[in-house]
Amino acid sequence: MSEIAISVRNLKTFFYTNQRCNKAVNGVSFDIHKGKTLCIVGESGCGKSVTAAAIMQLLPRLSRIEDGSITYHSDQGDIHIERLPRNGPQMRAIRGAEIAMIFQDPMTALNPVFTVGFQIMENLLYHTKLRGRQLKDKAIDLLRSMGIPAPERRAEQFPHQFSGGMRQRAMIAMAMACNPKVLIADEPTTALDVTIQAQIFELMTTLKREHGTAIMLITHDMGVVAELADDVAVMYMGNIVEAGTVEDIMRRPTHPYTRALLNSIPVLGRGKNQRVLPIPGSTPDPLNRPVGCQFADRCTYRMEACNVMPAETQMTPTHRVMCWRHEELANAPRQ
Amino acid sequence: MLTYIIRRVLIIVPMAIGISFLIYLALDLSPGDAVTRMLNPVQTVDPERIEELRRALGLDAPLLVRYWIWFSGVLQGNFGRTLTGGVPISRILMERLPATLELSTIALVLSSIFGAILGTISALRRGTTTDNVLTVAGMIGVSIPEFFFGLVAIVIFALNLQWLPVGGRLLPSYDSYWDHIPNLIMPSLVLSIMMTAGVMRYARAAMLDALSREFIKTARSKGLPEWRVNLLHGFRVALTPVVVLIGFRLPILIGGSVIVEQVFQWPGLGNLFVLSVRNKDLPTVMTIALLSVVLVLVVSLVIDILTAIIDPRVRLGGD
Numbered sequence: 001m002s003e004i005a006i007s008v009r010n011l012k013t014f015f016y017t018n019q020r021c022n023k024a025v026n027g028v029s030f031d032i033h034k035g036k037t038l039c040i041v042g043e044s045g046c047g048k049s050v051t052a053a054a055i056m057q058l059l060p061r062l063s064r065i066e067d068g069s070i071t072y073h074s075d076q077g078d079i080h081i082e083r084l085p086r087n088g089p090q091m092r093a094i095r096g097a098e099i100a101m102i103f104q105d106p107m108t109a110l111n112p113v114f115t116v117g118f119q120i121m122e123n124l125l126y127h128t129k130l131r132g133r134q135l136k137d138k139a140i141d142l143l144r145s146m147g148i149p150a151p152e153r154r155a156e157q158f159p160h161q162f163s164g165g166m167r168q169r170a171m172i173a174m175a176m177a178c179n180p181k182v183l184i185a186d187e188p189t190t191a192l193d194v195t196i197q198a199q200i201f202e203l204m205t206t207l208k209r210e211h212g213t214a215i216m217l218i219t220h221d222m223g224v225v226a227e228l229a230d231d232v233a234v235m236y237m238g239n240i241v242e243a244g245t246v247e248d249i250m251r252r253p254t255h256p257y258t259r260a261l262l263n264s265i266p267v268l269g270r271g272k273n274q275r276v277l278p279i280p281g282s283t284p285d286p287l288n289r290p291v292g293c294q295f296a297d298r299c300t301y302r303m304e305a306c307n308v309m310p311a312e313t314q315m316t317p318t319h320r321v322m323c324w325r326h327e328e329l330a331n332a333p334r335q
Numbered sequence: 336m337l338t339y340i341i342r343r344v345l346i347i348v349p350m351a352i353g354i355s356f357l358i359y360l361a362l363d364l365s366p367g368d369a370v371t372r373m374l375n376p377v378q379t380v381d382p383e384r385i386e387e388l389r390r391a392l393g394l395d396a397p398l399l400v401r402y403w404i405w406f407s408g409v410l411q412g413n414f415g416r417t418l419t420g421g422v423p424i425s426r427i428l429m430e431r432l433p434a435t436l437e438l439s440t441i442a443l444v445l446s447s448i449f450g451a452i453l454g455t456i457s458a459l460r461r462g463t464t465t466d467n468v469l470t471v472a473g474m475i476g477v478s479i480p481e482f483f484f485g486l487v488a489i490v491i492f493a494l495n496l497q498w499l500p501v502g503g504r505l506l507p508s509y510d511s512y513w514d515h516i517p518n519l520i521m522p523s524l525v526l527s528i529m530m531t532a533g534v535m536r537y538a539r540a541a542m543l544d545a546l547s548r549e550f551i552k553t554a555r556s557k558g559l560p561e562w563r564v565n566l567l568h569g570f571r572v573a574l575t576p577v578v579v580l581i582g583f584r585l586p587i588l589i590g591g592s593v594i595v596e597q598v599f600q601w602p603g604l605g606n607l608f609v610l611s612v613r614n615k616d617l618p619t620v621m622t623i624a625l626l627s628v629v630l631v632l633v634v635s636l637v638i639d640i641l642t643a644i645i646d647p648r649v650r651l652g653g654d
Contacts, residue, residue: 094558103553110550111568
């Protein structure tokens, strides 16, 4: 097993609105390994983005880390991120320098009134000793290394003068400016078309290989998972219902939700008459959760025991699942 | 960019002519004229003498002819003489314009600066007591008319405390320009109140909108300190709509100065305007109206150019 960059243990993040509590992330644990990609998969609202925001301490005002720990294993020793003040100097020293983040829509994630070069230089200004001309040169170098043509001219331009793919490259250049140990990508290609998606993923793979960056990739696209992931965590209603290596998840999916997710996407080569099965029902109201297993209402394997939340079972050293019927499901073939 | 500016400047000319004609028409349609205003309502005057006076003042000609006489005069830089005193209007303007410009400029600068600062503080402290106090103060500021503030200020600071003069500007015997600063304080502050409140409310909304955008999260994710996130990334984006608002408020500032100049007997254009309308002194009213029209048109052009400068996404004239 490779070195761990960030370990998250029993993380709980709750939102408080109108005197009600939404347990958006309800006890998740995972590790992000150096030089590996961890994909977090799940439907909208399952808590994947909140988990990412919690690691960066970028949670909205009405939410907070309730319990659990986020440990960043830095070169100078372990840092307990959940104990740092949100926008305090220690947290700011980590953000952008040690752990960087890229977002879903690069149009809204870049400030429209500043040049792309300026926005990259800002990152360098706060985390490196570069000043003046060096800052500018470094920003141009970064843009060039992200495959942006004519970077000298591009650095002077504003985000709206970039195409979608170029914007995301610029965003990655910004995130990678200080050579962070961990890159958190929150659905980085959702707003881009498929050919550009492939280019962005190729770029991320290169970064992972060349810099040994640990990547936490949030997605809802199983195709992306199959292509990029080393490890996978499947989230549903604030829990990781199944986690393992990409082989564990893709070849031996055990949790009914993982199986349903895999059955709901078409597979290349099975012909146009293949059956794509949507998951029945919809996700429950987070403010009015069912008792017991959160997936039970939509699950074809439901039984009496599912009225109690199943415990997490470690099936193999890498593969864990939260389901009462994991033993029989592990051996049952997928439809 | 340059073609756009030239085009916009050229558009000002026909617009000013059109608007000035409409004002001329509206004033002509209202009952009575300068002569009827001059007459003593109790005394009976020979109708022939009245007609003679009309002829002498050039009021008997048809509307279009009168408009043309006035307008061709303006083109030659001759604004005519007041009907009620025969004083050259250009001379009166030179006396009155500095007073109004002084008042409006101070009010504009004060309200822009304080409105933007208070609005930003309010947005950054949203939900706190500071925010609530500022919001209520803003509501009061925009909803209570200026003459009321003016009268209250006179009662408190001029009559009761006797700190400041009741009104007026320079005494006939003034020694230095700075002598009238005490006279300037109340009118300029009263004129600022409503606009400060307006700018503040708008700046707060614009700032909250900017702070809720994704790029604020990006700025934080880069490890930037809070002041830079809020004041550079947030305020810079909130600035565009605030500048546009301040521009659109300028005509209100001229309108507001009419009232404030009345309350404080400030010898500015607004005061003159009210007097001239009462006396049906058409040449004077028209000159002031034309001046405001040109001012508003020029200001809207300046605002457009400013917007293009501060917001790189705005391209003027589509080029």
